[in-house]
Amino acid sequence: MDFKLLLDTLARSSAQAVTTLHQGNEKERELKDYLYIETDIEKDFKDLLDGGLEAGSVLFLCGSSGDGKSELLKRYHRKYSESFRFHLDATHSFKPDQTAVQALDQLFDEHQRSPEPMIVGINVGMLFNYQSSGAERHAGIKNAIACFIEGENSSSNYQFVNFEDYPKFSLEEGAVGSKFVSELLRRVTSNDTENPLYRAYKMDPSKEVDLKFHNYRLLQEPAIQKVIVRALLHARLKFDQFFSARALLDFIHHLIAGDSVLFDNLFAAPGYGLANSLVGLDPCLLRSQKVDQFVVQYALCIADQDFEEFKEAYYKKYGYQELSPSSWIRAFYCLQEVELGNNYHEYFSKDFALPLFDEYIYAWQLHHSSGSKKQLREFYKKQLIESLMKFANRLESKIIDNGIFLEKINDIIVSAKVDVRADLTRIADANQKKHQIHCFHAVIKVDQIQLEPFPVTISFLELAQRILGGYRPNRHDKNAVVILEEVIEKLVSIANTTKSIHFHNQGKEWTLKLEDEEFVVEAG
Amino acid sequence: MSVHENLSVINDQKIKEKNFVNHYLTFRQQRGDRNTDPDTYSVGGELLSIGLRQSLKKGQNLGTFIEACRARLAQRIDEPEFLDLLEAMYFANDASGLFEVSPDFMLFKSGSSNSGNTKHVGEVLSGLLAESRTSIQAGGNNVNFLEHEILDEFKKIIDSFEPENKIASYLPFLADNFAKDFKLLCQYSGYMMHGLKAFIALYNFLYSSQLALNINSWKSEPESKPLFFILDTEKASTERKQVRSAVQELREKVADLFPMLSALEYLNQPDCKSATRYPLWAIRAYLQECSSSDREDLVNRLSIFLENYRDSRKLSPWVDPIAASDEILNAILMTSKEIFSKPGSGQLTVKKKVVSAFENEVARHFIQNRRRGGNVLTINQDYLLLLTNLAVGSESRLQFQRLIEEFQARGVWFDLQSQQALIEFYERVGNLERMSDSGDAVYVRKTI
Numbered sequence: 001m002d003f004k005l006l007l008d009t010l011a012r013s014s015a016q017a018v019t020t021l022h023q024g025n026e027k028e029r030e031l032k033d034y035l036y037i038e039t040d041i042e043k044d045f046k047d048l049l050d051g052g053l054e055a056g057s058v059l060f061l062c063g064s065s066g067d068g069k070s071e072l073l074k075r076y077h078r079k080y081s082e083s084f085r086f087h088l089d090a091t092h093s094f095k096p097d098q099t100a101v102q103a104l105d106q107l108f109d110e111h112q113r114s115p116e117p118m119i120v121g122i123n124v125g126m127l128f129n130y131q132s133s134g135a136e137r138h139a140g141i142k143n144a145i146a147c148f149i150e151g152e153n154s155s156s157n158y159q160f161v162n163f164e165d166y167p168k169f170s171l172e173e174g175a176v177g178s179k180f181v182s183e184l185l186r187r188v189t190s191n192d193t194e195n196p197l198y199r200a201y202k203m204d205p206s207k208e209v210d211l212k213f214h215n216y217r218l219l220q221e222p223a224i225q226k227v228i229v230r231a232l233l234h235a236r237l238k239f240d241q242f243f244s245a246r247a248l249l250d251f252i253h254h255l256i257a258g259d260s261v262l263f264d265n266l267f268a269a270p271g272y273g274l275a276n277s278l279v280g281l282d283p284c285l286l287r288s289q290k291v292d293q294f295v296v297q298y299a300l301c302i303a304d305q306d307f308e309e310f311k312e313a314y315y316k317k318y319g320y321q322e323l324s325p326s327s328w329i330r331a332f333y334c335l336q337e338v339e340l341g342n343n344y345h346e347y348f349s350k351d352f353a354l355p356l357f358d359e360y361i362y363a364w365q366l367h368h369s370s371g372s373k374k375q376l377r378e379f380y381k382k383q384l385i386e387s388l389m390k391f392a393n394r395l396e397s398k399i400i401d402n403g404i405f406l407e408k409i410n411d412i413i414v415s416a417k418v419d420v421r422a423d424l425t426r427i428a429d430a431n432q433k434k435h436q437i438h439c440f441h442a443v444i445k446v447d448q449i450q451l452e453p454f455p456v457t458i459s460f461l462e463l464a465q466r467i468l469g470g471y472r473p474n475r476h477d478k479n480a481v482v483i484l485e486e487v488i489e490k491l492v493s494i495a496n497t498t499k500s501i502h503f504h505n506q507g508k509e510w511t512l513k514l515e516d517e518e519f520v521v522e523a524g
Numbered sequence: 525m526s527v528h529e530n531l532s533v534i535n536d537q538k539i540k541e542k543n544f545v546n547h548y549l550t551f552r553q554q555r556g557d558r559n560t561d562p563d564t565y566s567v568g569g570e571l572l573s574i575g576l577r578q579s580l581k582k583g584q585n586l587g588t589f590i591e592a593c594r595a596r597l598a599q600r601i602d603e604p605e606f607l608d609l610l611e612a613m614y615f616a617n618d619a620s621g622l623f624e625v626s627p628d629f630m631l632f633k634s635g636s637s638n639s640g641n642t643k644h645v646g647e648v649l650s651g652l653l654a655e656s657r658t659s660i661q662a663g664g665n666n667v668n669f670l671e672h673e674i675l676d677e678f679k680k681i682i683d684s685f686e687p688e689n690k691i692a693s694y695l696p697f698l699a700d701n702f703a704k705d706f707k708l709l710c711q712y713s714g715y716m717m718h719g720l721k722a723f724i725a726l727y728n729f730l731y732s733s734q735l736a737l738n739i740n741s742w743k744s745e746p747e748s749k750p751l752f753f754i755l756d757t758e759k760a761s762t763e764r765k766q767v768r769s770a771v772q773e774l775r776e777k778v779a780d781l782f783p784m785l786s787a788l789e790y791l792n793q794p795d796c797k798s799a800t801r802y803p804l805w806a807i808r809a810y811l812q813e814c815s816s817s818d819r820e821d822l823v824n825r826l827s828i829f830l831e832n833y834r835d836s837r838k839l840s841p842w843v844d845p846i847a848a849s850d851e852i853l854n855a856i857l858m859t860s861k862e863i864f865s866k867p868g869s870g871q872l873t874v875k876k877k878v879v880s881a882f883e884n885e886v887a888r889h890f891i892q893n894r895r896r897g898g899n900v901l902t903i904n905q906d907y908l909l910l911l912t913n914l915a916v917g918s919e920s921r922l923q924f925q926r927l928i929e930e931f932q933a934r935g936v937w938f939d940l941q942s943q944q945a946l947i948e949f950y951e952r953v954g955n956l957e958r959m960s961d962s963g964d965a966v967y968v969r970k971t972i
Contacts, residue, residue, distance in 0.1 A: 064961035125964030242961040409621040412613045482971045493666040514669045521603040
């Protein structure tokens with residue numbers, strides 16, 4: 001089968017993108033089997049099945065569309081279909097005049113009539129719908145779903161296995177990245193005869209000139225795979241992007257068979273889903289002197305001997321491709337860790353550093369590991385609390401040098417001194433979910449009062465850093481400011497309970513204290 | 525007093541020279557170009573008084589309270605210069621600073637405004653609150669120890685008070701939501717002081733628009749009628765018919781408000797101060813339920829009224845036969861519309877002025893001219909966040925579809941395109957939680 005046709009089976013639009021219990025074309029099936037990666041969720045799922053399900057119970061395998069629910073169920077269907085009843089697609093109805101919710105009602109009716117345990121693959125959204133509009137006679141199931149939404153994975157006869165609990169990315173020390181995506185990229189490109197794609201690539205006579213082969217060769221580079229995985233991780237953190245297996249396969253297809261060279265497919269090809277989020281991470285958007293200079297020089301055809309040499313080396317290794325200056329910038333970014341010719345691209349590597357992501361990951365790790373109290377304290381003191389205070393006092397930063405702004409009435413400003421510190425003893429408790437990577441929970445206490453932990457996402461951290469740098473968001477700048485304001489509000493309400501407040505009026509200062517129920521006024 | 529009592533004297537009802545509406549309407553005909561917003565403190569004070577069931581003790585007012593505070597503070601602080609500072613901060617300028625401390629002080633302003641606009645809005649909104657009989661507990665005030673002192677003084681001059689409501693609500697469905705929302709607002713005093721003005725403007729519009737949409741369907745109890753908004757950042761492209769036609773349709777319905785409500789006045793004993801006022805649909809419902817002898821009697825009385833009414837407005841007698849109660853009500857209402865639609869008459873001018881008052885006073889923040897796109901109903905970010913917080917209510921988060929239902933219950937409808945834009949908006953604000961990539965598994969959090 002030719003490379004293009006085989007590759008196309010990875011696309012979202014391919015007939016193979018949706019798994020049913022029926023067999024497809026053998027070659028296509030082979031590729032799918034070859035690419036299939038056994039994941040942790042599969043192990044747990046298998047253990048549950050092997051352990052046997054109680055009579056009359058239901059196991060919900062839930063996730064987003066394209067997560068691989070049906071694929072997983074299909075793999076176990078043959079072996080277990082005698083002992084359990086399988087229902088693959090809960091979003092379909094059995095009759096034209098029936099809704100999916102009614103179909104589920106019917107399914108559960110049938111289930112209640114037989115003791116056979118049932119396994120249902122269901123989209124989380126569908127589960128929600130069923131909870132809100134399923135028939136009253138299945139109140140038990142609806143209750144179980146309500147519990148599941150609140151985080152309870154099993155209640156009485158109902159169990160839930162959720163793909164969201166098995167994230168594809170990890171931030172844990174030493175394992176930052178994604179085993180799943182790395183392995184998928186490795187399998188797609190490996191020069192192994194077991195790899196049907198590679199075999200097809202080898203067989204194709206046009207492989208030296210065609211763009212998709214050029215891209216395939218680039219993708220074979222492990223260092224480029226690393227950059228891609230990292231970019232995906234960043235998209236996951238920054239845009240809270242959902243990654244399903246189907247979306248990833250489609251993305252790989254897009255990288256190789258998209259309209260342009262791999263670098264542009266990666267960063268500059270808005271479409272839907274993943275590719276869209278990555279546009280926001282385009283290295284061309286990084287403003288740096290070197291990058292700008294390169295683009296200008298190239299456009300003006302100013303010769304640069306070093307670059308010419310580098311180009312030659314690139315053509316020699318991957319084949320000839322005409323690239324625009326921005327594509328070259330993206331190429332430099334992707335090739336960061338590749339040794340190539342005179343290594344001209346390393347000249348830019350400093351500009352490509354993304355400290356925000358590194359710092360976020362660092363802070364996340366601090367919150368999820370024991371020890372390193374010193375660094376934690378440092379992070380809170382120099383970044384988080386400092387920026388909170390700066391934001392709280394943003395309107396009167398010149399007047400309040402030590403304390404927190406409480407209110408301003410008729411041009412008289414009131415402030416109070418508070419002691420805001422990291423509450424290290426509670427950090428471990430607040431950060432138990434290691435699979436929750438898009439935020440960590442910061443814990444602070446004000447004087448002796450413990451504040452509810454609040455989530456810090458990468459946007460929050462970015463905002464905090466920008467505030468430290470002098471940026472002052474206003475009401476209309478809604479991004480992430482909401483959480484910040486919430487925290488500040490709590491801070492202020494605690495500060496309001498102190499027994500010493502300061503008044504600032506036209507350069508004069510007063511302190512009012514409550515000592516043994518007596519008011520004490522001090523000037524200055 | 526019951527519907528029956530009101531209707532049993534209708535045959536003796538004198539028809540006044542001028543048409544008038546005293547109830548159920550938050551706006552009257554616009555006079556001049558000046559648009560005045562209702563006074564927030566005055567309306568807020570009225571609402572708080574009813575919600576908290578509190579009022580000032582007899583003889584107490586802002587002046588006496590300021591004096592009491594001054595005396596109390598002077599007793600505890602012996603630094604004259606600092607006292608001057610506090611004076612400037614809290615009590616100067618009619619104590620304008622005081623109102624920034626806590627919403628409670630709005631009680632001083634309850635019903636104090638002379639502006640007709642404020643009075644009408646205050647009356648209708650407090651009617652909504654009183655109808656639901658929700659009693660409200662104020663949330664803890666987040667104030668420092670000095671301001672505690674002032675609030676302590678305030679508590680001394682507060683009495684409990686039992687509000688009496690002589691006006692049955694026209695829109696019970698909205699009254700319930702209004703009470704719920706006001707209750708929520710009271711729990712967050714900081715947010716309340718910041719958002720009360722918008723809250724009043726929002727409900728003034730929602731009440732008026734839903735009243736207009738429901739006024740003609742008096743044969744059933746009012747419900748939230750579709751009224752499609754878009755976000756102010758959205759385009760109103762031509763295929764969105766519901767969005768494009770909303771303002772025009774609303775305007776036509778608003779035109780019926782004044783005529784129909786002026787006829788309703790006569791059904792509720794306009795000259796009797798102690799009478800309870802009932803909405804049209806409740807009167808109709810009573811006529812359906814009462815015994816046939818009662819009904820026959822009341823229909824006769826109403827017929828006599830109809831004759832007087834038409835006669836005094838110089839209209840020829842009603843010719844269609846009248847037997848059933850719906851027919852007589854219909855005849856009275858048709859008459860009122862007839863009165864207000866005579867070409868060249870003063871009444872027609874009044875009707876037009878009332879509509880323009882609606883557009884310029886009540887709906888000012890919600891109608892946007894999109895040039896070629898015509899007039900559309902828009903909701904801006906501030907109102908949207910307020911509405912979202914109200915709709916999420918006491919929960920901490922709400923599933924998106926349920927949120928849309930809550931919006932609808934309050935008279936704000938969004939089509940599918942707007943719902944998409946809403947999701948993007950919440951994403952930007954950062955109060956959206958996705959449980960999966962499915963559109964059904966999306967939660968919206970409160971931002972207070």
